[in-house]
Amino acid sequence: MSADSSPPRFSPPTWMRWLLLVIGCVVANRALNAIHMPAGGFIGPMAVSITYGVMVGGLKLPRIGFKLSQGVIGVLIAQTLTLSVLFKILDAWPVMLIATAITLLLSLIVGIRLVRYGGLPGSTAAWGTTPGAAAAMVAMAEETDADPRIVxxxxxxxxxCVVLVGALVSHYLGVTDSGNAGHAAALPIGLGYLGDLVTTLAVVAIGVWIFDRRMPAGALLGPVMVGSVLHLTGIITIVLPQPLLELAYGVIGTYVGLRFDRETIHNIARALSKMIFASLMLIALCALSAWLMTLLMHTEFITAYLGTSPGGLDSMTIIAIDTHADVGLVVALQTLRLFTVVLVGPGMARLVARFARPSTA
Incomplete structure (x- = not known):
């Protein structure tokens, strides 16, 4: 039994735990929105849930809620995609490939250094440092001898780290948006508007159901593809009320935050500072590659930065939408890297694991 198995000092009933968590998430959301922090509806609940999971614990958000919330972000992306954006992505594909290769190379270098000097088991640290979708990397790690909790x-x-730094960079660059005013709709009034909302929710459900287990990040990319086709052809009108977006942001942030608990922190405590330092180093190197990308593509730095950042597709998309970045380009870059990592991830992990010290293998 680990030293972390003692019962928590504060153990209220389950319903009260959820109530306190929801209240904390709402307060954090409003506080960050008040200072115009990009993606405050995501970052606030995530920070509260991390603190709550470590100090209190005992809660786990159903995975279906996380998947459907990703689907809501997916149709939000579909709403922003236009033919001009798609043509711009097609024109920029050589630069996108270069940016993806640079990001993977930088991640490989940082991962090797962390495995070599971070004091973690080689295979576990290798999967943990591979820059892909967290769920996909954990699933692949579970098929080997790696510890999925540490991964x-x-x-x-x-x-x-990527989300917090990305939000701060966006904030201090002066590109902020209070409440997604350009993308969210008011609460539906009238049968026609209500019908569009029901159709939008149906696209979310269908996209998640069809693509979730058939492709990486299918819960997010499935609704993007279905919604984009239907929206561009004029078959449907996508409407997303602000409360629905806030709920989706909050659920994703809470799901991520509750993955941290005292046992997890205990398992990674020795190398936590090195992991954070490695993450910040990778973010800085990717920011440099983003600056080089702006010279080749003549795009804004914030767009290139969010597109090359080694974070999750959903979180980077949320920040891109809130900061009026080129959402299509950010999604394209992140999606390209996601599929590339799924293909080359096992090879990268094996290569990184070779550099582990014998004493930690």
Whole structure:
């Protein structure tokens, strides 16, 4: 039994735990929105849930809620995609391939250094440092001898670092948006508007149901593809009320945050500072590659930065939408890297694991 198995000092009933968590998430959301922090509806609940999971614990958000919330973000992406955006992505594909290769190379270098000097088991640290979708990396790690809990913790530590730094960069660059005013709709009034809302929710459900287990990040990319086709052809009108977006942001942030608990922190405590340092180093190197990308593509730095950041597709998309970045380009870059990592991830993990010290293998 681990030293972390003692019962928590504060153990209220389950319903009260959820109530306190919801109240904390709402307060954090409003506080960050008040200072115009990009993606405050995501970052606030995530920070509260991390603190809550470590100090209180005992809660786990159903995975279906996380998947459907990703689907809501997916149709939000579909709403922003236009033919001009798609043509711009097609014109920029050589630069996108270069940016993806640079990001993977930088991730490989940082991962090797962390495995060599971070004091973690080689295969576990290798999967934890591979820059892909956290859920996909954990699933692949479970098929080997790696510890999936540490892999998940390492992946989400990097996600937290990327999200916080990305939001701060966006905030201090002056590109902020209060409440997604350009994308969210008011509460539906009238049968026609209500019908569009029901149709939008149906696209979310269908996209998640069809693509969730058939492709990486299918819960997010499935609704993007279905919604984009139907929206561009004029078959449907996508409407997303602000409360629905806030709920989706909050659920995703809470799901990520609750993955951290005292046992997880205990498992990674020795290398936590090195993991954070490695994440920040990778973020800085990717920011440099983003600056080089702006010279080749003549795009804004914030768009290139969010597109090359080694974070999750959903979290980077949320920040891109809130900061009026080129959402199509950000999604394209992140999606390209996601599929590339799924293909080359096992090879990268094996290569990184070779550099582990014999004493930690």
């Amino acid at each position: 998940a913790a390492m992946q989400y530590v990097r996600v937290v």
